[in-house]
Amino acid sequence: MNRPGKGTLVPDFAGLSAALQESADQMDAALERLLPVAAGLQGRVQEAMRYAVFAGGKRLRPFLMIQSAGLFGVPAERALRAAAAIECVHTYSLVHDDLPCMDDDDLRRGRPTTHKAFDEATAVLAGDALLTLAFEILAEVETHPSGEVRARLVSELARASGSNGMIGGQMIDIEAPNHAFGEDEVILLQRLKTGALFEFCCVAGPILAEAGAEHETRLRAYARDFGLVFQITDDLLDVLSTAEKTGKAVGKDADQGKATLVSLLGIERARERAEALANSASQLLTSYGEPAALLQALPVYLLNRER
Amino acid sequence: MNRPGKGTLVPDFAGLSAALQESADQMDAALERLLPVAAGLQGRVQEAMRYAVFAGGKRLRPFLMIQSAGLFGVPAERALRAAAAIECVHTYSLVHDDLPCMDDDDLRRGRPTTHKAFDEATAVLAGDALLTLAFEILAEVETHPSGEVRARLVSELARASGSNGMIGGQMIDIEAPNHAFGEDEVILLQRLKTGALFEFCCVAGPILAEAGAEHETRLRAYARDFGLVFQITDDLLDVLSTAEKTGKAVGKDADQGKATLVSLLGIERARERAEALANSASQLLTSYGEPAALLQALPVYLLNRER
Numbered sequence: 039m040n041r042p043g044k045g046t047l048v049p050d051f052a053g054l055s056a057a058l059q060e061s062a063d064q065m066d067a068a069l070e071r072l073l074p075v076a077a078g079l080q081g082r083v084q085e086a087m088r089y090a091v092f093a094g095g096k097r098l099r100p101f102l103m104i105q106s107a108g109l110f111g112v113p114a115e116r117a118l119r120a121a122a123a124i125e126c127v128h129t130y131s132l133v134h135d136d137l138p139c140m141d142d143d144d145l146r147r148g149r150p151t152t153h154k155a156f157d158e159a160t161a162v163l164a165g166d167a168l169l170t171l172a173f174e175i176l177a178e179v180e181t182h183p184s185g186e187v188r189a190r191l192v193s194e195l196a197r198a199s200g201s202n203g204m205i206g207g208q209m210i211d212i213e214a215p216n217h218a219f220g221e222d223e224v225i226l227l228q229r230l231k232t233g234a235l236f237e238f239c240c241v242a243g244p245i246l247a248e249a250g251a252e253h254e255t256r257l258r259a260y261a262r263d264f265g266l267v268f269q270i271t272d273d274l275l276d277v278l279s280t281a282e283k284t285g286k287a288v289g290k291d292a293d294q295g296k297a298t299l300v301s302l303l304g305i306e307r308a309r310e311r312a313e314a315l316a317n318s319a320s321q322l323l324t325s326y327g328e329p330a331a332l333l334q335a336l337p338v339y340l341l342n343r344e345r
Numbered sequence: 346m347n348r349p350g351k352g353t354l355v356p357d358f359a360g361l362s363a364a365l366q367e368s369a370d371q372m373d374a375a376l377e378r379l380l381p382v383a384a385g386l387q388g389r390v391q392e393a394m395r396y397a398v399f400a401g402g403k404r405l406r407p408f409l410m411i412q413s414a415g416l417f418g419v420p421a422e423r424a425l426r427a428a429a430a431i432e433c434v435h436t437y438s439l440v441h442d443d444l445p446c447m448d449d450d451d452l453r454r455g456r457p458t459t460h461k462a463f464d465e466a467t468a469v470l471a472g473d474a475l476l477t478l479a480f481e482i483l484a485e486v487e488t489h490p491s492g493e494v495r496a497r498l499v500s501e502l503a504r505a506s507g508s509n510g511m512i513g514g515q516m517i518d519i520e521a522p523n524h525a526f527g528e529d530e531v532i533l534l535q536r537l538k539t540g541a542l543f544e545f546c547c548v549a550g551p552i553l554a555e556a557g558a559e560h561e562t563r564l565r566a567y568a569r570d571f572g573l574v575f576q577i578t579d580d581l582l583d584v585l586s587t588a589e590k591t592g593k594a595v596g597k598d599a600d601q602g603k604a605t606l607v608s609l610l611g612i613e614r615a616r617e618r619a620e621a622l623a624n625s626a627s628q629l630l631t632s633y634g635e636p637a638a639l640l641q642a643l644p645v646y647l648l649n650r651e652r
Contacts, residue, residue, distance in 0.1 A: 079520060079530065080513030080537065087508065134473060139465030158446035159519050162469065166441060166476065167508040173480040174503030177496045185493030189484045192499050196481030201394065201474040206387030212466050213386060223386065230387065 051342070054335045061104050062097040068118040069125060072175055082156070086164035087171075090133045090152045091125065099124045099239045102264070105333045106243030106257055109326050119181045120191060120242045123172040127199050128235060130168035133161050135208065169199075182246060190245055198238040207231025211296075219297040225266070228299075233265035240264075256322055260333065263319035266299075267337040270312040273298040274305065312341050358649070361642045368411050369404035375425040376432060379482055389463070393471035394478075397440045397459045398432065406431045406546045409571070412640045413550030413564055416633050426488045427498060427549045430479040434506050435542060437475035440468050442515065476506075489553060497552055505545040514538025518603075526604040532573070535606075540572035547571070563629055567640065570626035573606075574644040577619040580607040619648050 069091055076084040100121035107117035136143040136151040137158060144154050153161035175181065176191045197203055207230030214227065240261035244253040277300055300308040316337035323330035376398055383391035407428035414424035443450040443458040444465060451461050460468035482488065483498045504510055514537030521534065547568035551560040584607055607615040623644035630637035 074508050078509075078513070079517040079524075079533070080508060082520065083512060083516040084508050130473075134469055137466075137469065139469060159444075160516070162441055162444065162446060163508075163512050163516055163519075166437075166473075167512045169473065169476055170503050170507040170512065173499055174507060177499035177503065179496075185491065185496040187492070188496040189486075189492040189499070192480055192484035192496070196477050196484065200477040200481060201381050201387060201391050201470075205390060205470050205474045205477065206385070209390040209467070209470055210386040212470075213389065217386075226386070 051339055054332055054339050057332050058101055061101045065097045065100040068122050072122050083163045086152055086156045086160045087168055090129050094147050099128050102239035103242050106240045109329050110243055110247030110249050112246045116246055119175055123175045126168045126172040130165040133165040195238055198234040203234035214296045221302055224297050228269040236265040237261040260319050260322045263315040264337050267312045267315045270299050270308050271340045273300040358646055361639055361646050364639050365408055368408045372404045372407040375429050379429050390470045393459055393463045393467045394475055398436050401454050406435050409546035410549050413547045416636050417550055417554030417556050419553045423553055426482055430482045433475045433479035437472040440472040502545055505541040510541035521603045528609055531604050535576040543572040544568040567626050567629045570622040571644050574619045574622045577606050577615050578647045580605040
């Protein structure tokens with residue numbers, strides 16, 4: 039998987055890898071501050087929130103958010119708070135998706151899922167509390183001095199993660215085995231289930247900077263291309279990788295009869311599509327110059343990652 | 346249960362009952378507008394949201410919110426939007442509480458709970474989506490022209506319903522059978538599990554009116570007294586009523602060995618406590634004059650209700 043595709047530039051992967059790690063460390067420190075300390079009789083749910091959040095995730099969404107904020111000179115603390123809110127939403131969605139009544143997964147990143155480490159009731163509540171905390175973080179004045187900006191962030195995150203966003207995508211995903219999805223439905227599913235939150239990650243930068251609609255539109259377009267690259271990469275890994283490398287059951291989607299762009303287009307055409315999208319995403323950001331280099335490299339990096 | 350307690354004024358219950366019904370009708374109309382219409386492949390989760398929300402609830406929390414807004418001349422549409430957000434949070438909490446891994450209830454208000462009418466996965470997602478929608482509604486400009494006010498509402502609702510509010514209370518409630526709770530713990534449990542949202546209902550009025558800290562403090566104090574009256578009444582009903590009247594298993598709390606103020610103080614002393622709190626709540630609002638009459642009557646009404 040390490041060879042770059044035809045016509046794809048080879049970006050500075052070592053630099054990107056280091057930047058991802060640095061950003062993840064900053065994110066962990068911010069989350070450490072922002073998550074409630076387990077205390078009192080309700081401490082168990084707060085322990086479960088921390089267990090779920092500090093699970094060794096790559097913090098890809100915070101990276102997108104922090105990089106998009108960096109294009110507009112947003113102060114680090116504000117970007118980190120918005121990124122923390124995103125990671126709370128992402129984590130809650132994993133905790134609930136792993137529940138026995140949903141994907142019924144016992145392991146995530148090689149360790150017990152939250153409902154296995156605690157219990158189902160605590161996992162439901164921890165997910166609920168993480169979702170709630172995301173909005174609390176965004177709404178507080180430390181996120182931005184302007185109430186208009188904070189309310190805008192809340193509104194955008196709620197739309198991205200609501201019944202016509204991420205939750206809607208999860209609903210479609212659950213229903214998927216009952217339908218014969220074509221390319222349009224698979225792309226819609228991806229745009230809702232994972233794409234909407236990626237869009238929020240990227241548009242939160244220009245919103246925090248009050249940079250205006252034109253920048254928001256451009257970052258959203260980048261996020262859409264990025265999201266599809268991310269999904270195709272994930273589907274390719276699902277088909278090609280070994281269980282050892284990804285730490286989860288391989289070919290699970292295919293086993294469940296779920297259509298993916300890879301199953302619909304075939305491996306080679308899906309990879310070509312992803313390469314074209316990675317290039318398109320990169321080109322959308324050329325006007326930002328050097329500060330956009332990492333965002334431009336990221337989709338190609340994903341597509342070439344070993345895991 | 347219809348006799349008023351010693352020393353308790355008998356308020357205009359017929360007028361209050363009519364006002365509750367009128368407010369519930371207004372709330373239903375607003376929720377009809379604000380909930381997403383079921384559409385597309387994700388329609389199932391939106392159907393489940395509507396099923397849960399339109400379940401014949403009394404809309405007590407919206408009533409508190411609308412009445413508290415009325416003390417300060419808040420325009421009706423703004424109060425209704427804030428009330429709709431509260432009802433979304435309240436409904437989501439019921440949907441998740443009813444799940445098999447939580448209270449495992451098949452019936453609520455005499456009809457199948459959401460996970461019974463749909464399925465567990467859809468119920469989890471519908472709850473998640475209702476919580477998310479609450480913040481979306483509050484953050485939109487129609488709720489208040491000032492972004493500061495909207496962000497404040499989001500922040501207050503998130504705190505009231507988060508891991509140190511309603512969710513924390515639910516966690517304590519789940520843990521309760523493992524502990525020997527005394528009066529302090531029972532009161533803390535109530536303050537978090539149901540009291541925090543009542544406080545938000547009452548403080549949202551002065552927040553929407555930008556009336557200032559003194560009014561917020563007074564309305565919060567009212568909400569605290571009100572919340573305890575509500576809980577004691579509920580516990581009394583649990584002990585005294587027949588299954589037919591409440592539509593749920595009677596004595597369930599007692600069967601589970603959960604301490605309540607009624608089990609700790611006995612029926613008579615618990616009732617006296619509630620009457621004292623109802624009077625105290627009423628006195629807190631005397632300076633608002635006639636516009637506060639319904640809020641003043643409400644705790645006494647609850648304490649004397651047949652169900």
